Amino acid sequence: xxxxxxxxxxxxxxxxxxxxxxxxxxxxxxxxxxxxxxxxxxxxxxxxxxxxxxxxxxxxxxxxxxxxxxxxxxxxxxxxxxxxxxxxxxxxxxxxxxxxxxxxxxxxxxxxxxxxxxxxxxxxxxxxxxxxxxxxxxxxxxxxxxxxxxxxxxxxxxxxxxxxxxxxxxxxxxxxxxxxxxxxxxxxxxxxxxxxxxxxxxxxxxxxxxxxxxxxxxxxxxxxxxxxxxxxxxxxxxxxxxxxxxxxxxxxxxxxxxxxxxxxxxxxxxxxxxxxxxxxxxxxxxxxxxxxxxxxxxxxxxxxxxxxxxxxxxxxxxxxxxxxxxxxxxxxxxxxxxxxxxxxxxxxxxxxxxxxxxxxxxxxxxxxxxxxxxxxxxxxxxxxxxxxxxxxxxxxxxxxxxxxxxxxxxxxxxxxxxxxxxxxxxxxxxxxxxxxxxxxxxxxxxxxxxxxxxxxxxxxxxxxxxxxxxxxxxxxxxxx
RNA sequence: GGCGACGUGGCCAAGUGGUAAGGCAAGGCUCUGCAAAAGCCUGAUGCGCCGGUUCGAAUCCGGCCGUCGCCUCCA
Numbered sequence: 246x247x248x249x250x251x252x253x254x255x256x257x258x259x260x261x262x263x264x265x266x267x268x269x270x271x272x273x274x275x276x277x278x279x280x281x282x283x284x285x286x287x288x289x290x291x292x293x294x295x296x297x298x299x300x301x302x303x304x305x306x307x308x309x310x311x312x313x314x315x316x317x318x319x320x321x322x323x324x325x326x327x328x329x330x331x332x333x334x335x336x337x338x339x340x341x342x343x344x345x346x347x348x349x350x351x352x353x354x355x356x357x358x359x360x361x362x363x364x365x366x367x368x369x370x371x372x373x374x375x376x377x378x379x380x381x382x383x384x385x386x387x388x389x390x391x392x393x394x395x396x397x398x399x400x401x402x403x404x405x406x407x408x409x410x411x412x413x414x415x416x417x418x419x420x421x422x423x424x425x426x427x428x429x430x431x432x433x434x435x436x437x438x439x440x441x442x443x444x445x446x447x448x449x450x451x452x453x454x455x456x457x458x459x460x461x462x463x464x465x466x467x468x469x470x471x472x473x474x475x476x477x478x479x480x481x482x483x484x485x486x487x488x489x490x491x492x493x494x495x496x497x498x499x500x501x502x503x504x505x506x507x508x509x510x511x512x513x514x515x516x517x518x519x520x521x522x523x524x525x526x527x528x529x530x531x532x533x534x535x536x537x538x539x540x541x542x543x544x545x546x547x548x549x550x551x552x553x554x555x556x557x558x559x560x561x562x563x564x565x566x567x568x569x570x571x572x573x574x575x576x577x578x579x580x581x582x583x584x585x586x587x588x589x590x591x592x593x594x595x596x597x598x599x600x601x602x603x604x605x606x607x608x609x610x611x612x613x614x615x616x617x618x619x620x621x622x623x624x625x626x627x628x629x630x631x632x633x634x635x636x637x638x639x640x641x642x643x644x645x646x647x648x649x650x651x652x653x654x655x656x657x658x659x660x661x662x663x664x665x666x667x668x669x670x671x672x673x674x675x676x677x678x679x680x681x682x683x684x685x686x687x688x689x690x691x692x693x694x695x696x697x698x699x700x701x702x703x704x705x706x707x708x709x710x711x712x713x714x715x716x717x718x719x720x721x722x723x724x725x
Numbered sequence: 726g727g728c729g730a731c732g733u734g735g736c737c738a739a740g741u742g743g744u745a746a747g748g749c750a751a752g753g754c755u756c757u758g759c760a761a762a763a764g765c766c767u768g769a770u771g772c773g774c775c776g777g778u779u780c781g782a783a784u785c786c787g788g789c790c791g792u793c794g795c796c797u798c799c800a
Binding site: 273275282286290292405411510511517519521548550564565567568575615623628631694707714715716 | 741758792799
């Protein structure tokens, strides 16, 4: 079984062959920590989380690096985003950065996103960035102008190869590109001199200043993954200028291919347009978690292929929730059967169906991490599992175990859409005993056809989020 | 203006040459004291439109229309 990935560099699906057999070096552009993480971040990092999970499931030793941008970049007005935020909050810039870095990790942890192996901070790698800029200056790819250093795009014939942009046709749209002190309008900053009011500043051979936006990724990727590594990920919205500039800087400085495979995820939109502060259609992950579980949010994100855009709405989330519940109900039904199962029993023929589901799932994931098809396979499996468990036969313990292992592996380990445990209140043992007690009282009411009392108990429990289901073999309950 | 992505049943969505996965919604049915859950059945003769290549195209090529993204900080 071979993994094939769509490489944006070259725009074609290719067989994935890592630089070093069995190992994968992967870099994904991380967030700028100047505000709370939003659901667009959720899409991007859940998508790459599944990529990493699948690579590891496939036996690769993955080194996953994702930066934290805590240096801040210039707004159009010339302001630094982090400094602007700090001013608004009456806080130190590094306080802002620390706060939102924590919020980011907390949100990702809640969403079950596996932490990167290394989360390098841009502010902690200023020397590495300066060194790379010096190399570019020595090689004639960059030039200094009164304390700032710019990359000269005309020295890199490959500039534009990722986004298919030519330097000479960037005019248009009625806009005149700003040249300022740059030699060419398309040149971009490697280092900027700090104006007096700029607090975030570092010493450099060119005076006090701060690094350009793109150089941090180049410097940190090189430091932790080497000049050439396997996968570079990010959002398509950063293909230009960020990713393009990363490639130019790195390949000119290192004289080596930068990333070999480029995987870019589609943007998340709200009502058909991209989420942005200016439009006010901004939803934080924390807000989304008020309405939906982490697993449902993941299932929603994974309902479309990572490279496609996805439109966020309560309706879309609700539909995803319904579909997810069907799968999770089967998992719970199976686990309940597992708890009371005896050795022996029937249904051994089902093991072949499980193997089929597993191999189909693997084929889907090996085809450019096709999670939506993976979920479809789980849905089909769920129909078969429900049929088996409701058929009335005594299902063999081994079969029940195999069913649970299949779900745990595919839905749990790979897609991350199974909760860690039964999500009920903290005092779960005592609560479970109380619910069972009420179910017994209700059973007596039902035996004497006292439907009013029976329904009252069911309705009251429902108000508390406890759902009762009367099955042929007794009443079961689940917490919402 | 340039670059790129996309357009599949009411909604979402997979499918890159061999005769349309899956989910949600809807209707019918089975089961049930009722409900819930679950299962079964129904539903695109057609995949934006028009041409072309092919024995055969949602899938390849050309043109057109439309939506979105990027070209300015953005995941």
